[in-house]
Amino acid sequence: MSDTDKPQPAEPEPGTQQTAPREVDPAEDAAAAQPDRSRSVLRDIATGNALSGVLAVFLAVLVGSVMIAATDEGVRETVGYVTARPSDFFTALWDAVSGAYTAMFRGAIFNNLVDDPAQQWRPLTETLKYAGPLILGGLGVGLAFRAALFNIGGRGQMLIAGGAAGWVGFQLDLPMAVHLPLAIIVGMVFGALWGGIAGLLKARTGAHEVIVTIMLNYVAYYLLFWALTKEALLKTPGSVNPKSPPMHDTAILPKVLGDRFNLHLGFVLALVAVAVVWWLLNRSTLGYRIRAVGENPHAARASGINVGKTYTVVMMIAGSLLGLAGVNQVLGTVTTGVSLDLDASIGFDAITVALLGRSRPLGILAAGLLFGAFKAGGFTMQASENISVDLVLVVQSLIVLFLAAPALVRTIFRLPAQEAK
Amino acid sequence: MSTLTDQPTPESGGLAPDATVAPTRSAxxxxxxxxxxxxxxxxxxxxxxxxxxxxxxxxxxxxxxxxxxxxxxxxxxxxxxxxxxxxxxxxxxxxxxxxxxxxxxxxxxxxxxxxxxxxxxxxxxxDNSIRVVSLFGGAVALAIPLVFGALGGVLGERAGVVNIAIEGQLLLGAFAAAITASTTGSPWAGLVSAAIAGALVALILGLFAITYFVDQVIVGVVLNVLVLGLTNFLFRQVLTPNAQTLNAPEGFDRVPIPVLGDIPLVGPIFFRQTALVYVLYLVVALVAYALYRTRWGLRVRAVGEHPKAADTVGIKVNRTRYRTILLAGAIAGMGGAYYTLVSVSQFNRELTNGAGYIALAAVIFGKWDPIRATLAALLFGFATNLQGVLSAIGSPVPSQFMLALPYVVTLFAVAGLVGRSRAPAADGVPYKQQ
Incomplete structure (x- = not known):
């Protein structure tokens, strides 16, 4: 969040936007809120906005626990005689919930069930592996958010980019020094083009980007599906499955910590992308334009910024970032070939990552790591406790919902309403 | 947090074309x-x-x-x-x-x-034959969830609430219908519970979008993820182990209507369908009539176009919006019943597979009008069924292109190639009483 104290166009903060008008005269508030906003983060923490963030996570985990308990066999058996022997019920409840969350911890951070120190920390590297594409995708969605564009097209951008990078990855024979960078760049370019369509349509016709990107997701899906039936493109000769041949070794992202761990270069690329997007947003002219357009397109236009061009450029950069997430999947995580589910729902997860990270690069980094841990832990939880990994989706979306409505969390916990100033 | 609570400016509110960049000439x-x-x-x-x-x-x-x-x-x-x-x-x-x-x-x-x-x-x-009746009759059947969803979308947006959560309402409706119809043995009970499930999703949407002013598009998208996660979770934890008792719903049967069903060509297409289709005809007619011909409809549209003016003449804006989206959610939820009571006869993961988004496209393609949105949804149903028919007779068109057709058509539609469309003026803008 270190970037919020830089000079930038006014940020509407939930505190001033939501509760202020109830307590002060609207006109007076509008005038007073303006100079105050540069210190908004400090004020938010002081008045408990960070607290409502923690409480939002707590609430979501609580709901998750209720879901675990309600569907657990032991809990359902003991609830029948809860008045007779309440201790049985509470033991079963504790076993179900704590079992689930410790399994998640074992899968995401540190595994105490094995002796080898390297293997003990292996889950953490899995978390980082899953976090890489989430961070990249979150950056793509978050950057578009900063220009007040809602990029739901992450799935399509990933599919197109993954397909293109995959084509380079197995159709061409090149030395690694050329092959890998070429595959990455081709993927990013295709992602940028696919994202750019939405930006261009918005700029030229005013078509709403939410609709356009949703439609482009499906078009991309069927385009990739079609490409997977053509041998000149992605089809595996002699196979009827919609899946391409595996990538050549020269196009695969190298493992960072040796072959014992799955962590590959994709995570490093994600870290680089965080730095680049941070610089772009906070230190470059383009970033200033993006934020200006996002805050108020009319004012931006009046001060000579080409709003339409900014929309197009932002969507191209966002598309290239999501494209890199797709490349990360095809050339790093699942190198056995391009398939229709290569996006692994990252395109949609990225939206929650960007929202949780408040569309700021460092926030997205943190949110991506958290959701990466959820993902890694979720699979372990499913395998060892037989609790569906989809629980993670519920918890993630609840976190975002509760975070979006701090006033609701305040009502639930009976916290005092926020101070206006 | 700024992006979560950003107030869309009225000009770019909802899913309307953005006036700051849209060309002004009528094209x-x-x-x-x-x-x-x-x-x-x-x-x-x-x-x-x-x-x-x-x-x-x-x-x-x-x-x-x-x-x-x-x-x-x-x-x-x-x-x-x-x-x-x-x-x-x-x-x-x-x-x-x-x-x-x-x-x-x-x-x-x-x-x-x-x-x-x-x-x-x-x-x-x-060198082949096309069965015209099954081509169009199948299109009507495939369009059921799309039409229900599109009607729910139209109602919500006419009242000024963008409903991206149609997908979630369809999915939860399908889920509830499967369980209720399995336990009670009655498809009608399933249909009612599907409507309740859809209204429940709408209630959450309203809580966040109307009461807490969260960006409606974001709430909608997140709600879809929430319902997806919830139904996947419950499917794996509860439905799969008890498939016989909880996931074997009694479906709707085909009921030919006596006289109408005997009309050549039209009869078999429209009047030899399941009861759900006849419910659909009723709902389409009711929504179209109520929205344009009743005092209630006038109020709903007033709240969606100019909430402040509506408030001034004594209409309770947010209460009207709540009521409308609950009704809209119930209608969309009934569409979900199609999947488990008509189409596949049991619930499965991610059953709706993006139909809610096609319904949303039909709302926009149909210019926020119930009849036109219904026609748009029928068109999308036709495209889907045409793909099935063509691939069955081994036509040279790649089926993927046919399947992508509704989405491409919608892209052209929102880009203004099929005539300009205008969303309700206050679509997507929360109303705060001063």
Whole structure:
């Protein structure tokens, strides 16, 4: 969040936007809120906005626990005689919930069930592996958010980019020094083009980007599906499955910590992308334009910024970032070939990552790591406790919902309403 | 947190075209001839590049028709070329009207669509036969969830609440219908619980979007993820172990309507369907009537166009919005019942597979009007069914292109190529009482 104290166009903060008008005269508030906003983060923490963030996570985990308990066999058996022997019920409840969350911890951070120190920390590297594409995708969605564009097209951008990078990855024979960078760049370019369509349509016709990107997701899906039936493109000769041949070794992202761990270069690329997007947003002219357009397109236009061009450029950069997430999947995580589910729902997860990270690069980094841990832990939880990994989706979306409505969390916990100033 | 609570400016509110970048000139009249010309050229190119010989049979009769219509057998190639000529004539008429600055009447695109489709089908089904009844009847059936969802979307947006959560309402509706119909053994109970489930999703949408002013598009998207996660979780934890008792719903049967069902061609297509389809006809008529002809509808539209004015004359804006989206959610939820009570007869993961988003597209393609949105949803259903029919007879068109068609059409629609559409003015803008 270190970037919020830089000079930038006014940020509407939930505190001033939501509760202020109830307590002060609207006109007076509008005038007073303006100079105050540069210190908004400090004020938010002081008045408990960070607290409502923690409480939002707590609430979501609580709901998750209720879901675990309600569907657990032991809990359902003991609830029948809860008045007779309440201790049985509470033991079963504790076993179900704590079992689930410790399994998640074992899968995401540190595994105490094995002796080898390297293997003990292996889950953490899995978390980082899953976090890489989430961070990249979150950056793509978050950057578009900063220009007040809602990029739901992450799935399509990933599919197109993954397909293109995959084509380079197995159709061409090149030395690694050329092959890998070429595959990455081709993927990013295709992602940028696919994202750019939405930006261009918005700029030229005013078509709403939410609709356009949703439609482009499906078009991309069927385009990739079609490409997977053509041998000149992605089809595996002699196979009827919609899946391409595996990538050549020269196009695969190298493992960072040796072959014992799955962590590959994709995570490093994600870290680089965080730095680049941070610089772009906070230190470059383009970033200033993006934020200006996002805050108020009319004012931006009046001060000579080409709003339409900014929309197009932002969507191209966002598309290239999501494209890199797709490349990360095809050339790093699942190198056995391009398939229709290569996006692994990252395109949609990225939206929650960007929202949780408040569309700021460092926030997205943190949110991506958290959701990466959820993902890694979720699979372990499913395998060892037989609790569906989809629980993670519920918890993630609840976190975002509760975070979006701090006033609701305040009502639930009976916290005092926020101070206006 | 700024992005979560950003108030959309009224100009860019909801899913309307963005006025800050949209061209101001009205482009609809000029674009029609262009679109028609491109389509005609496309059909001509298809015929030139891959000419088929042989005959195409159009079967007009259903198996159980009272009065059997004869099959129509036409030579494939010549029919295609006649239809290209017809399309050319219609395009020329559109160009003439454009040059004369005349209005483009609705019959031009409609007749064009029929001619184009006939030409296309006679090419695609050369040496084969097309069962016209099952082509259109299947389209009606496939369009059920889309029409319900689109009606829910239209109602919500007319009241000023963008409903991206149609997908979630369909999915939870399908889930609730499966469980209730399995436990009670009655599909009607399933339908009611589907409506309740849809309304429940709408209630959460309202809580966040109306009461807590969270960006409606974001709430909608997150709600879809939430419902997806919830149903996947419960499917794996609860439904799968108890599939016999909880996931074996009693479905709706086909019920032919006595007289109407015997009309040749129309009867088998529209009136030999399941009860859910007849409910659908009723709901479409009710929504269209209520929205334009009743005091309630006037209030809903007032709240969506100019909430402040509505408030001034004493309409409770947020209460009206809540009521409307609950009703809209119930309607969309009923659409979900199609999946588990008509289509596949048991719940499965991610059953709706993006139908809610197609319904959303139908809302916009139908210009926020219940009848037009219904027609748009029927068109999308037709495209889906056409793909199935064509791949069954082994047509040369890649099925993926046919499946992508609704989405491409919507892209063109929102880009303004199919005439301008205008969303309700306050669509997506939360209302705060001063």
């Amino acid at each position: 609809g009249a000029r674009k029609l001839p262009v679109v028609l010309g491109v389509l005609t050229l496309g059909l001509g190119l298809i015929l030139v590049l891959s000419s088929h010989s042989g005959d195409t049979t159009f079967q007009l009769a259903a198996d159980t028709d009272f009065v059997a219509l004869p099959d129509i057998v036409v030579p494939s190639g010549p029919t295609g070329w006649v239809m290209v000529l017809a399309c050319l004539a219609l395009t020329a008429e559109a160009v003439r009207r454009m040059l004369g600055h005349l209005r483009q009447p609705t019959w031009i695109p409609v007749v064009f669509a029929i001619a184009w489709m006939t030409g296309f089908l006679s090419w695609a089904a050369a």
